[in-house]
Amino acid sequence: MELAIVVGIGIDKKENEYVVSSQVVIPSEAGGQKASPIGYAPTTKFVASAPTIIEAFRKMTTISPRRMYTSHVRILVIGEEVAEEGLQDVLDYFYRDRTFRLDFYVVIARKTKAENILSIFTKLEKIPSVSLFTSLATSEKTYSNARGVHLDELINTMVSPGKNPVLTGLTIIGDETQGETKDNIQRITPHTRLKISTLGVLKKDKLVGWLSDKESRGFNFITGQVMGSVGDVVLPSGGKVAVEAFRSEAHMKSRIRRGEPEMEIKILTEGDIAEVDGSIDLMEQKNIQMLENLLEQRIKHLAESAIEKGQTKLKSDIFGFGEVIHRQHPKIWNKLQKNWAEDFVDVPVRIKVDAKLRRTGKVLDSFIEELNKK
Amino acid sequence: MDYIKKNKNESQKETIAIHLHENIEKVKQTLGNSTDLIISELRIGENGTKKAAIIYTDGLVDTKTIHNFMEPFMIRAREIEPGKGMDTPQEILRFMEDMTVTVGSIKEITDFSSLFKSVLSGDTVFLLDGLDRGIVASTRGWEDRGVSETSIESVVRGPRESFTETLRTNTSLIRRRIKDPHLWMETIQIGQVTQTDVSIMYIKGIVNDKVLKEVRERLNRINIDGILESGNIEEMIQDETFTPFPTMYNTERPDVASAGLMEGRVAIIVDGTPIVLLVPVVFTQFFQASEDYYNRSDFGAMRALRVVAFLLSLLAPSFYIAVTTFHQEMLPTSLLINLATQREGVPFPAFIEAMFMEFTFEILREAGIRMPRMIGPAISIVGALVIGEAAVQAGLVTPAMIIVVSITAISNFVFPAIAMSIPIRFLRFGLMGAAAAYGIYGIFIGLVAIYLHLCSLRSFGVPYMSPMAPFNLSDQKDTLFRFPLWAMRTRPRLISQKNKVREQTQNPEPGENRP
Amino acid sequence: MILVIFYIMGSAILFIPGKLSAPGKQDSWISALVATGVGLLIVLIYNVIGRRNPGMTIVEYSEHVLGKWFGKIVALVFLIFFLILIALDLRDIGDFLSTQAMPDTPIQAVLIPFLCVVMIGMRYGLEVYTRFAELFFPVVLLLWFILLISLYPEMKFEHIQPIFEHGFKGIAITAPVMVGFPMSELVALLMIYPYVNQKKSAAKGFLVGTLIGGIMLTLLTLVCILVLGVFGTVSSTYPSYLLAQKINIGDFFQRVEALMAIIWFFTLFTRVSIFFYAIVLGLAQVMKLQDYRPLILPLGLFLLSFGQTVSPNIIHVIGATKNEWAMYQMTCGVFFPLLLLGADTLRQNRGRKL
Structure with missing residues (x-):
């Protein structure tokens, strides 16, 4: 040896x-x-x-x-x-x-x-x-x-x-x-x-x-590569709640409208509440829903920023839209293939995020709640 | 050889003479007046006019039996008188038979060759002056070891008895286990000089007659001066001489022999050795311990472990060589770095290193068997400390190599039948060479050659690799795993073709009348 | 006896995915499936031939049907076919080992031990050899499934989409490749057909073996594309080997490509041995020899050099085996047997009329 x-x-x-x-x-x-x-x-x-x-x-x-x-x-x-x-x-x-x-x-x-x-x-x-x-x-x-x-x-x-x-x-x-x-x-x-x-x-x-740190994470959300990530959402009342995503999936769909392709990205995320740095009553179902909504917006924002960068600034199809079209509409892809590098830039992309909060960690409500009551 | 043959022919011709002193002279001359030969002359008849003699070999006879046999005879010895209905040998023979119920058997002989045979196998010959015959009384009985605990094939659960050096004891040990009238035995003498008793035992009706016939034929074909151990027999009748693998099973356990008989095998028992041969045998049998059948059937899965041990013992060093010299890419990075660290400073290539260690181990092992028992601990200290520890300390061998060699060594002793560990010892070195030359490809080539060879072997007509190749589904129940006894309904197919049903016990479920 | 058949199939595992995927792209696994079906048809023909003349190898059969001289010529065509196949197989071993394991070892040094073992097996005879195959069939099957299952985490189903992109045309182009290799090569088995103990189960075994072998190849092709993608499969010299490299379960069960190599070796060994047997036996029958054993050593030595000269380089091996080769194989594997069968039927009909 x-x-x-x-x-x-x-x-x-x-x-x-x-x-x-x-x-x-x-x-x-x-x-x-x-x-x-x-x-x-x-x-x-x-x-x-x-x-x-x-x-x-x-x-x-x-x-x-x-x-x-x-x-x-x-x-x-x-x-x-x-x-x-x-x-x-x-x-x-x-x-x-x-x-x-x-x-x-x-x-x-x-x-x-x-x-x-x-x-x-x-x-x-x-x-x-x-x-x-x-x-x-x-x-x-x-x-x-x-x-x-x-x-x-x-x-x-x-x-x-x-x-x-x-x-x-x-x-x-x-x-x-x-x-x-x-x-x-x-x-x-x-x-x-x-x-x-x-x-x-x-x-x-x-x-x-x-890509920036933010865009990189957005990219990974879009491609469904997230195996675990952390994101924080800012509460309306000020303060922050951090959510740990432990599972994330992404489904890409291509649609052809009048011969032009459109992309639809659906991101499904499941997460736990990991850190609460503000005043929120976690025992309220509607608050949880609000958090989910905020999280969805946050992820959507990440994803959009990644797509923005990819399409307009770098003009590179790193998301694999072309492959999706190839898979789902092979015939149209044959026509698109030649000019894909240019056409890609103009493909409208719609992003849907569905976030679910599952658990809250070892504790239910934050002690901050209790602190603020007195 | 010539001398013996001549001698034998001469004595065969010669018949016992009328005069006693001639006969005694002859006996003394032929046996060279050996000191263990006892000839005691006595006088019988009225007035003690009739001369007689008993001849036996000291040490081979049970003196008590002689005593029992001679006592009533001597008391009425005076009655033996010509003219009193004691003239013809037949009359004397009858008289003696009447007298001596305490002795096993009495028979009459007329020539010297049977006289010598009887005397030398522990019988007592009675000669009477004026009679040209001798009378043989069975008085065999000599010092033997007695049935002791198994020393090679030890078990945790199961009988402790093992065979001894005495043929009769051994057959009785089997007889005691199988009381079936179909348990038959045939005995022949093999060896011109040693005249060793060799018995074959089988169960009529289960045994494969072809195999039985083959065994008989092969045994009869033996023409050798001496048989000292069943290994001699094995070598003379095995199917293939040039194979490292044993084509006969040998055991020192009566229960193993009995189980073999009940599966339709033939047992060959040789006088003078506690090792009994079982034929035919298949490869997988060497992985089966008697204990497998005494413990719960789940533990029969241990056999799979033994197969793993077999492969380890065969392949571990060669695999180590192949991986470290050719296929480093097969190791995970951290392991490779670890190994590389160990090998740093070791001056030999892995092959030499492995050869060196394996060789040392084989020497230690050989020495361990031969050396006097008192020195044993000393050798193990030298072996373990000096060879293992010091070799690593000195930077001659890597610790990983020591582990590999130890694993190899230990796995080698996993087999219930020690006969299987010997071929592995040989083949291991061959594979190590192949690995050093060609890496894993070499090992593969070697393995293919070995397995081809295994497939070509037969033991008394039975393919060695059965029931795996040729494949037999129902025999798989007792191959790699042991099925519960109630599920093993048939005997191995290739060994006994008739009387297949082994048992008909139903799956033991709690009956109606449970408490 | 019957299990030998499984082996014939397995032999192609190293190359088939790459060869099929080149023209067939992501649909090549469908081609494999189609080829399996065609292979079954071919085997049906073989079975008919085998049943027509129990106790006759195809060499004897062709002499029987076509007369002494013409029959001998056809028989020799078969034998040369086998000879080329065996040489190619040997070449594969050499190339594979030189590429993947031992670049410094000359190809002769690699082939000598291999041929030695083959010749040992031949000396022992067909029966021993079959037992050997029987013994290792479960091992190979087990390794095979271990490989496939442990590849599951690496599979990406996007790789085979879109299905049917190139339509039936694409499939039609690729399927013949596999019909030729390895399906047509099954003709060699007609050489051992007369020696099968139970004739009835032999025909069934032949079919089942082809089916299982075909399915195994199909699965492999599928998994190759799923894991490596079309480009990875096509561009690799040995896609299945690459496949095994991808295995990594829990950072522990990894770097096990040797498993794949072992499967390949066992199957290839079986394959080479069968061809070898077919040639020596056929040659012995053409020359009316009593025993084929004296031919073993000369053939072995001949193959040692023929294995190296059969093609100049690996591109040639792969290129030549693509199209023209498939045709050649089908000629030997399908056309000639059909010819024999036709001639035989004609003869029999005429015989009946007369």
Whole structure:
């Protein structure tokens, strides 16, 4: 097993050459109990540049004593510049080479180079790439502003004429250079951290822009990807109630009116009351209904903002409207397909949200009610 | 060999002479005047004029029986007198039979070869001067171990008895369990020098006659100088010599042998060994413990566990080798990193490492069987501490490898029939080689070869892999799982084709008259 | 005996989804279903042939029907057909292992042990070989269902919509692919037909086996599209292998593509063995040999090199097997048996008239 286990790969571009950086695990530091007391870095980074990606990988062996072993790649970071220029030339190698499995996430380094992302120390999880992988998976489940995209899904959406892909962005908070030293994680609050940012929107294979946090969540609501999210609604009486959505579904329907397509999106959400920061009598059924209504409006607002951004600003069908039409009206789609990129912008979209509040947590009414009575 | 044959032919020709002293001379000469040969001459008849002798081998006879047999005889010895109706051997024989009801059987012999055979198997020969015959009294009785507790196939629930080295004891142990008149037994002597008694037992009417005939034929075909253990017999009559898998079942448990008989198998019992052979046998039988039938039927599912253990014991090291050298992508990332950490600094490739550990274990195991019992604990300390702990400490072996080897070793002892663990030991090494060369593909190729071989085997005409291949649905009740006894209505199909119905108990439900 | 039939079917699992989906897009699973139906019809023909001449392999049969020389030629056509098939299968193994597992190992080194095992099986004879198949049928079936069930969370039903987009034309284009491969290849089974113990259940088993095999392939195609999508299925060299890579249940039950490889190997092994058996037996019958065993080793050695030279590269394998190949297969698998049957019927009628 004389291998260099690559867990993360970063791709940047420099004067027509790919700059490939790979994060390699140092087993004696990363694995369990045996870590040496001195505490070297658990991973190291090899960087090489070459006209093709595979060549860069092979070049790395000139600086690494071991063969690069890429079956355990957890994360593929693509530099923002590369993403803007287009991914098509980058991805084929990862899809073709037998050592790559399809279970890693593809992300975009936002406002920085991919190389830098791979040189930050992380806490809790020793190996930064694994840390990113799990934190992406976790935030996808509990906050829903991000989206873990696997390579095969990315390629599938890229080639689909009726859908454009999104990719999650990664940013570095704090000083990049300080993050490279072990000192970074010896502090309670590290100087530098990696943060999962919002969704980047691609048009075909080119990055065209970013959704905001709000829009990202709206996007996930629309595509039915929300597995858990939190949203707050502002009460008429002032104060806020936070609702934790634990289940959400979305149904998209296309309708053809006078040869022109229309989209109808129905979002069904179930949630619990998670936090009450204001005065409201939860024991009243009508108040619950009011909360549901407010929540519906809130989600609708999120979704609309995402669609607004997608249609007017970025002009990219990340929602897969085209695919829906293809599925439901295959004949009309044949006509629409050619100019879909332009036509998509004008498709009227109607959003219906149906929110249900189910439970209130450990307590029924908030103590705030009681407090205010006296 | 030649000498023995000549000798045998000579003595066969020779008949017992009229004069007693000639006969005694002859006996002494042939047996080389061995010290355990007892010839006691006595005088009988009125005035003690008639000379006689009894010959027996010390240690093989029960002296009490001789005593019982000689006592009444000696009291009336004076009556033996020519002219008193005691002239012909027939008359003497009758007289002795009258006298000696306490002895099992009395028979008459005329030649030396049967004289020697009788003497050497523990009978007592009575010779009378003037008679050209000898009289043989069955006085066999020697020191044996006695029926003791099972040492190889131990159980928690079930009988504790095991077979002993004495053929007669063994047959009695089976007889005691099956009192059916159809339990038949045939005995032949095999081995020109050892003249070992070999009995085959079967239940007439259940046993497959073809198999029985085949067993008889094969046993009769044996022409060897000596049989010391049933393993010798096994090797001479098995279907296929070059196979690691046992094609005969061996057991030291009378209850297992009885169960086999009732399923229509033939038991081959060899004098001088507590191991009884059962034929025919199928592969799955080696996964079945007698206890499966004594415990609740649910626990019969343990057999599935044994199959898992079989695979583990066969494949664990080779799988480890394949995964760590070829297929690292099959491990979850965290596990891979963990393993990589362990392997850091180990100077050998996984294959050498595994070979080294497996080899060490096999040596330990072999030593464990052979060494004197007092040294046992010392060896286990050396084995466990030095090989295990120190090898890891020294960085020669990864801890994961130790786990793999231990699992392999332990799983190897799960089978109720130890005979099955031997082929696995061999094949394991072969598969490890295949894994080192070709990874999982190599293991696959090896497995296919092994299973093809298994499918080609037959035990006395019965396909080894039955009832799985060829498939037989009703026999599945007693293959991987054990169905409740009342559900196993038929005997295994391929073993006994007639008298199929095993039992007709209804599903035991509480009757009308419950309290 | 009968269970061998299941195996023939399973062998195509690695390629069929990709091949069918290329022209058929999301409807290819319907094509698979149609092809299964056609396959059943073909098997009916085979059954008729088998029943007409109990105790005769197709080689003997063609000699019997068409006369000594012409019959021998037709028999040789069959044998060459089998020979090419077996070589392609060997090539598949080599390519698969080189692509997925052992890029550094030469293809000969991969094929030698495989052929060795096949030859061992042949030496043991058909019966042993069938028992082997019987023993592993439940294992393969179990693994198969484990795979399908554990893929459920990954399935996206949008992938197969819209159903019937390309109408019956699309289906009609794709179905022949599967009728050719693997349905027509069933003709090899006519070589072992006379050796089945119970003739009546053999005919039934043949049909049921084809049905189950066809359904398994249909399911696989369906699941491939459901999980990987049309593009993923088409563009992959080995879609089913990719499929197994997608399995991940609770972050623990994952990376189990070896399971798929094992199923594939077992089925392919069965398949190669049957072709192998068909060839050596057929050759022995054409040459009027008593025993087929002396032919095993020469054929094995021949295949070792033929397996590599049969096609220059993988694109050729996949490309050639697409259209022309299906035609060729159907010629051998459908046309010739029909020809034989027709000639036989003619002969019999004439015989009756005379």
